[in-house]
Amino acid sequence: MERTYSKEHNSEIELRLLIEAIYLKYSYDFRDYSGASIKRRVLHALNQFECATISALQEKVLHDPTAFMQLLQLLTIPVSEMFRDPSHFLAIRREVVPLLRTYPSIKIWIAGCSTGEEVYSMAILLREEGLLERTIIYATDINPRSLEKAKQGIFSMENVRAYTHNYQKAGGQRSFADYYTAAYGYAIFDKSLCENVTFADHSLATDSVFSETQLISCRNVLIYFNKKLQDRAFGLFHESLCHRGFLVLGSKETPDFSSFGNQFEPLVKQERIYRKS
Amino acid sequence: MSQAADLPRVEAIVIGASAGGVEALMALLGPLRQGFTLPIIVVLHLPDERRSQLAEVFARRVAMRVEEAGDKSPVEAGTLYFATPGYHLSIEQDRSFSLSLEDRVHYSRPAIDFLFESAADAYGPSLAAVVLTGANRDGAKGLAQVKRQGGLTIVQDPNEAQVATMPLAALDTHQPDHILPIHGIGRLLAELERIAC
DSSP states (O other), rough: OOOOOOSHHHHHHHHHHHHHHHHHHHHOTTBBEEEEEEHHHHHHHHHHHTTTTTHHHHHHHHHHHHHHHHHHHHHHHOOOOOSHHHHHHHHIIIHHHHHHSSSSSSSEEEEEEESSSHHHHHHHHHHHTTTTEEEEEEEEESSHHHHHHHHHHHHEEHHHHHHHHHHHTTTTOOOOOGGGGEEEEEEEEGGGGGTTTEEEEOOOOOOOSSSEEEEEEEEESGGGGGGEEEEEEEEHHHHHEEEEEEEEEEETTSTTSTGGGGGOOOOGGGTEEEEEE | OOOOOOOOOEEEEEEOOTTHHHHHHHHHHHSSSSTOOSSSEEEOOOOOSOOOOOOOOOOEEEEEEEEOOOOBBOTTEEEEEEETTSSSEOOOOTEEEEEEEEOOOOTTTTOEEEEEEEHHHHGGGGEEEHHHHHHOTTTTTHHHHHHTOOOEEEEOOTTTSOHHHHHHHHHOOOSSSSOOOOHHHHHHHHHHHHHHH
16 A cells, blocks of 8 residues: 655644643643744744754653753743733723722732733732732742742843833823832832732643632733633633623733633723623 | 746735835735735734734725734635734634734844744745835745745845845845836736636
8 A cells, every 4th residue: 555645744743742742741731822833932942952853852851851841931931011001901990990899809810920020010000909908819820930930029120111111101100119129130029019919830721710700811821822722711711700700811812703702791892801791 | 027827826925024114015005906815914014003003004095805913813815914013923724813922033023034934834835925125134034934835935126125124135045936126026916816816
């Protein structure tokens, strides 16, 4: 019998094998991530690890957990900023906070919190609205190093200058410098902002719901997922949110095309603020 | 310009432009006929404004449907797409769009390289890619990848480009199938569309 070679490029085959190996060995599930971005990051990793092929990289990370941890830093995207899209935070302040106020205690889940920029933004907003003391924030991510950095709350001054501008446009009521101490080119954020924050390892791809919440913020995470995984994430959010709870997303993300499209209604559509319907 | 018989049957066109790009794109896309069926996907570098008016501006001047490329939405025929400022734009194997916030490439997000490389993977030989005027090197690497995957590559004649850096960088990286002024690229796209129908 004559056999034909697959038309698929070797690199596509190797990429799938690498992602499968990572899942089998380390239980990190990138199988339903958007392919183009993962491929770029793996090809970028080949340079860093001085591997000629993805297969060589696979062998390395399969046998060396330290190498895998390094690869994980390249596979997850710690690109974030505080008060990114200031108008989004202004809309939370104006449209969501008055409704959140009606709850005696508030639980917020920041899913895919990366290095903490979204967590500090939310905590600062809640403090200014007098809600931080009665709020518990769960900040979750799959990358333990990002979580560690988030806990430390230390950001470069260079970035903080840009965040200051965002903060002001987002309706900030004080001087942004009130929230941090500057030292040696870094801003160390006020530890009391995180008193009620629990940082935890959680994967939207493999873990389940851990608490009922009133608000979930998941910003610029879902763009890295394919439709199937987005559906899973929306399912978790729907399950976790209380009746009429809030879901806030990144500026180009929407539940509209998921199978949960009609289970979230827009509160401020332009700012990607939704309510469980 | 080569004979129509030499031209491949493409299923999508990707275009990258930077400094001088709005004028070049107007001159290129304005004359396309009503009902142009091939999807055209454009990365145009702009100052980082989160809400771009590009789609609105071009919708008034171009006979095609014009949209901002949305995350997870399928690439549809007869539509001119613009990348959202501030996000990288890719095309997945299933020919849908995906957005991402990876680091800037050549100080740019969206990066032309990312669109071209991912489109080359998704479309292989059924892709035409065009590099227009611009003041940086974005697009050169992506165009070479389009060529490697068997696609058709086109570079605006640097002598005509408002800023020649980007076309020159593309020519520096590989020999494209066509080096043409804007009106020549326009004729070529019209011919590609005629063949594809």
